[in-house]
Amino acid sequence: MAAAADFLVIGGGIAGLSAAARLSRHGQVILLEAESALGYHSSGRSAAFYHFGLGNALVRGLTAWSRSFLETPPAGFSEAPVSTPKSALFIATAAMRADLDALHADMQRFTDTVLPIGPKKMAIAFPAIRLDGDDPIVAGLIDHGGRALDAAALLQGFARQAQTQGSVLVxxxxxxxxxxxxxxxxxxEAGDSFTAPIVINAAGAWADHVAEMAGVSPIGLQPKRRTIIVFDPPAGMTVRDWPFIKTPGDVFYILPQGNRLLACPNDETDTAPCDVQPDEYDIALAAHRVEQFTTLQIPRITGKWAGLRSFLKDRTPVAGFAPDAPGFFWLAGQGGFGLQTSPALSAIAEALVTGSEWPEGMSELGVTAEAVSPARLI
Ligand SMILES: Cc1cc2nc3c(=O)[nH]c(=O)nc-3n(C[C@H](O)[C@H](O)[C@H](O)COP(=O)(O)OP(=O)(O)OC[C@H]3O[C@@H](n4cnc5c(N)ncnc54)[C@H](O)[C@@H]3O)c2cc1C
Known part of the structure; x- marks a missing residue:
């Protein structure tokens, strides 16, 4: 098979699909995905939560801009809601207090829904929070603006949009x-060939590998493994309305999803791009952290997985044409925030690829083309 298009997108995760959806408004798109399912790697292994408790100021700016799309996607985007409200509770032990205050200041620049919350109210919101013992939780912040995302609905919605003027090929x-x-x-691999004036490199953990294939300078992308365990609450306990809980820094989070709990020890192990699997040590660490920060016991782990979060050295994503290769567009380095920033990053890709206007309201949030340019990395 041989085909020509206006835009060739490599990678069928959230980055490639959201960019393909936007670009399909301007011309014919062909998206190539190596696996047999969209989102098979990072995008399908995410915790899928929207909050301001991670990343730097630029990531928070992208997150803030993406909010309206995630709350109210365009008509017909998805039959199921792509997100639903769920509060985020940021907790701190005495030693984490200063980090919690710094996080509060960082978040306040982008949202006005974050408020300090005392131990009694924390225990009402999340009854299993550990407020006594050796190193108890002493302070918290509650953000009623958090949202549970539906990764599958987002991936399918973007894929459907992309297919209005193009092909998504697994x-x-x-x-x-x-x-x-x-x-x-x-x-x-099968010998099919596709041509286009512009190629979008949205290959996730493999983005440097794709650049090397094309003779383009790599940008130093580092995939890092992250682990999630799943367990049930004690019989009779209903957790579905409990908030997402996270410590400041990279220590721990727990997310009620339906009536089960997902816990993460916020591990970050450098790994080569691969179909990554959870490591026994990280699984044990996740269980230990559950008992450290909550009063929950884990009689049985019912599920576990690991996925790759890929970072650039400044932990800021990249969206822009390679300075050393005309027509080669980078869209990578979305770390642990690729779902919640996908509306903003795909709008940036659309603006830069088609030469259209910079997305309205983005500069006010501190998001500029220079800040996400690959030129800073080469
Ligand atoms: C445990 C975990 C929890 C997370 N939690 C959150 C969260 O709560 N909120 C949030 O916003 N983000 C979260 N993330 C981060 C988010 O999942 C990622 O930032 C995002 O999925 C990255 O998307 P991507 O499209 O760049 O990568 P991917 O989804 O990995 O897509 C890249 C695709 O490129 C394909 N590809 C690679 N090489 C080739 C090739 N040669 N030919 C064709 N195709 C190729 C791959 O098969 C892959 O499907 C989490 C990630 C993990 C691992």
Whole structure:
């Protein structure tokens, strides 16, 4: 098979699909995904929660801009809601107090829904919070603006939009990417070939690998493994309305999802791009942290998985044309915030790829083309 398009997107995770959805308004898009399912790697293994408790100021700006899309996506985007309200409770032991105060100041620049909350009210919101013992929780912040995201609904919604003027092809692993006239020729493992003047590199943990295939300078992307365990609350306990809980810094979070609980020890282990699996040590650490910060016991772990979060050295994502390769657009480094920032990053990709206006309201949030440019990394 051979086909030509206006835009070739590599990667069928949230980054590639959201960009393809936007670009399909401007021309023919072909998206190539190596696996047999969209979102098979990072996007399908996320905790899928929207909050301001992670990342730097630029990430918070992208998160704030994305909010209206995630609350009210365009008509027909998805039959199921792509997000539902769920509060976020940030907790601190005495030693974490200063970090909690710093987090509060950082979050206040982007949202006015974060308020200090005392131990009694924390215990009403999340009855299993550990308020006594050796190193109890002494302070908290509650954000009623948190949201549980539906990753599958987002992926499918973007895929549907992309297919209005294009093709989303799974089981199409890119094997070669080379110059073809003023544009690019992509050849898959099966020998199919696709040409386009512009290629969007949204290959997640493999984005540097795709650049190297094309003879483009890599940008130093580092995939890091993160682990989640799943367990049930004690019989008779209903947790579905409890908030998401997180400590400041990278220590712990727990997320009620339906009537089960997801817990994460916020591990960050450098890993080569791969189909990553959970490690026994991180599983045990997750269980230990549950008992450290809550009064919950885990008689049985009912599920576990690991996924890759890929970072650049400044932990800021990249969206922009490679300075050393015309027509080669980087869209990578979404770390642990790729779902909640996908509306903003795809709008940036659309603006830069098509030369259209910078998204309204983004500069006011401190998000500029320079800040996300790959030029800073090469
Ligand atoms: C445990 C965990 C919890 C998380 N929690 C949250 C959260 O609560 N909120 C949030 O916003 N984010 C969260 N994230 C982060 C989020 O999941 C990522 O930032 C996001 O999924 C990255 O999307 P992506 O499209 O760049 O990568 P991916 O989803 O990995 O997509 C890249 C795709 O490129 C494909 N590809 C690679 N090479 C090739 C090739 N040669 N040919 C064709 N295709 C190729 C891959 O198969 C893959 O499907 C979490 C991540 C993890 C692991």
């Amino acid at each position: 089981k199409h692993r890119l094997e070669r990417l080379e110059r073809s006239g003023p544009g690019w020729r992509a050849t898959t």
